Amino acid sequence: MTVDWKSQIKRLVDRGAEYADVRYYPKQEEDFMFMWNGNFLAFNRSEESGFGVRVLVDGAWGFAASSDMTSPGETFDRAFANAAAAAARIKRPVRLADKEVLSGRFESPCGEDPFEVPLADKVAMLRDIDSFIRQPGVIQRRVKLSTVRKTIEYYDSEGAEIEKHIVDIFPSMQVAAFDDTGMMQSRKYLPPRLAPTRGWETMDLEHWRLQADRIVSEMRQLVEAPKCPEGRMSVILMPDMMYLQVHETIGHALELDRILGYELSFAGGSFVRLNDFGTLRYGSPKLNARADATLINSPGSFGFDDEGVAAQNRMLIDKGILVGAITSRQMVVEANERGGREIFEGSGGACRACAFYRTPIERMTNINIDPGQDGSLEDIIRQTERGVVLSGEKSWSIGSNREQFHFSTDIGWLVEDGERRGIVKDCAYSGMTLDFYRSLTAVGDETTWKVQYVDNCGKGAPGQIMQLGHGVPVCRFDNVKVGE
Numbered sequence: 001m002t003v004d005w006k007s008q009i010k011r012l013v014d015r016g017a018e019y020a021d022v023r024y025y026p027k028q029e030e031d032f033m034f035m036w037n038g039n040f041l042a043f044n045r046s047e048e049s050g051f052g053v054r055v056l057v058d059g060a061w062g063f064a065a066s067s068d069m070t071s072p073g074e075t076f077d078r079a080f081a082n083a084a085a086a087a088a089r090i091k092r093p094v095r096l097a098d099k100e101v102l103s104g105r106f107e108s109p110c111g112e113d114p115f116e117v118p119l120a121d122k123v124a125m126l127r128d129i130d131s132f133i134r135q136p137g138v139i140q141r142r143v144k145l146s147t148v149r150k151t152i153e154y155y156d157s158e159g160a161e162i163e164k165h166i167v168d169i170f171p172s173m174q175v176a177a178f179d180d181t182g183m184m185q186s187r188k189y190l191p192p193r194l195a196p197t198r199g200w201e202t203m204d205l206e207h208w209r210l211q212a213d214r215i216v217s218e219m220r221q222l223v224e225a226p227k228c229p230e231g232r233m234s235v236i237l238m239p240d241m242m243y244l245q246v247h248e249t250i251g252h253a254l255e256l257d258r259i260l261g262y263e264l265s266f267a268g269g270s271f272v273r274l275n276d277f278g279t280l281r282y283g284s285p286k287l288n289a290r291a292d293a294t295l296i297n298s299p300g301s302f303g304f305d306d307e308g309v310a311a312q313n314r315m316l317i318d319k320g321i322l323v324g325a326i327t328s329r330q331m332v333v334e335a336n337e338r339g340g341r342e343i344f345e346g347s348g349g350a351c352r353a354c355a356f357y358r359t360p361i362e363r364m365t366n367i368n369i370d371p372g373q374d375g376s377l378e379d380i381i382r383q384t385e386r387g388v389v390l391s392g393e394k395s396w397s398i399g400s401n402r403e404q405f406h407f408s409t410d411i412g413w414l415v416e417d418g419e420r421r422g423i424v425k426d427c428a429y430s431g432m433t434l435d436f437y438r439s440l441t442a443v444g445d446e447t448t449w450k451v452q453y454v455d456n457c458g459k460g461a462p463g464q465i466m467q468l469g470h471g472v473p474v475c476r477f478d479n480v481k482v483g484e
């Protein structure tokens with residue numbers, strides 16, 4: 001049945017609501033296929049449908065959601081009653097930053113919709129990829145494919161009317177074997193976004209075959225390799241490691257709700273203070289970071305966020321200086337009030353929910369590092385006295401305020417006097433976030449720049465899992481602590 005969402009919103013405004021919005025998901029679908037050593041370990045499909053209503057009454061939020069479409073007015077009334085009950089208890093009335101009221105439609109670029117591909121073809125694709133990595137020396141093979149498809153209709157009391165249709169695909173493969181000490185050594189491949197689209201057509205079998213041969217060869221060398229040396233040296237992060245470094249120590253650190261303390265009970269806080277914006281030297285002058293929700297082929301692009309704010313491309317760190325954050329309408333008003341100055345101008349359009357029954361919160365879009373002037377990976381290696389090239393995240397541990405970190409990686413290549421000296425295993429590095437970015441001394445050009453996806457970013461209470469991307473180049477950091 002069709003619901004007249006706009007008249008339901010008007011009804012709440014007539015009752016005294018300052019603001020109301022509704023997100024209606026006619027359908028949100030997710031498929032997850034996980035093949036382990038040639039057998040399916042998981043083969044899941046989920047479908048959800050429903051709507052969520054947010055309403056502001058006397059400065060307090062109320063929220064309610066339902067998948068029952070027969071009496072939607074009851075859910076709108078419940079959201080209103082929740083807000084009215086909360087209004088008696090709040091200390092700081094919520095106000096929303098002004099926005100441009102937009103109507104529009106967004107469709108993620110997709111050649112062939114993966115949900116229209118016959119199941120037998122998907123199974124065959126996974127079997128093919130599995131056959132590429134089924135090679136001597138490999139004792140564990142993992143092939144994963146998850147796909148997402150959702151349509152979201154959005155209406156609010158300011159007049160926005162938006163429809164989004166988003167399709168995305170997240171494939172990966174991994175191989176592992178034991179080394180002579182009995183430790184597992186592995187290599188994996190999560191393909192960077194090479195195509196301009198986000199559909200089934202991006203699954204190029206020949207590409208997977210080449211990458212499979214590469215990761216198997218690297219894994220075989222890893223099980224024979226010496227341990228990574230310890231000490232202070234340069235680290236050169238490949239995009240498939242740099243993306244996680246950026247995710248954890250720039251992305252999460254710059255979510256404005258974390259900076260204001262709203263995530264302390266769950267994901268944690270941030271070392272960044274409101275008076276840091278505009279002055280804090282976050283990194284060396286080579287560091288340019290941005291939140292770019294306009295990068296077309298990445299899961300962090302969605303046209304309009306879940307407050308109806310259009311996708312934006314905003315600087316977060318400009319030549320090393322902190323200038324921006326990942327923001328929503330509510331948090332920028334509160335931050336400007338608490339900071340006593342106009343720190344943020346309007347919402348950055350980064351407020352998203354993972355489902356109709358969750359409220360939108362600050363989420364990363366595509367948190368990217370601009371390519372630099374230091375040439376290719378080989379150029380950077382040539383200018384490195386002593387260091388290690390690191391690829392593939394293996395484990396991570398990050399301070400709850402993101403002020404320090406420790407990562408280990410699948411593989412490393414030692415560099416001495418400008419030359420690669422061979423593969424090393426059990427690589428780890430750690431540091432203080434600001435010291436680390438201030439020691440950024442080389443940023444690769446656009447030939448090294450890759451868009452890596454993240455399909456499992458967790459945040460919020462109750463928890464929300466979100467998808468996004470990071471476009472990052474090869475980067476070198478000097479004088480980094482390498483080793484356990």
Ligand SMILES: [Zn+2]
Pocket residue numbers: 247252456457458
């Ligand atoms: Zn995350």
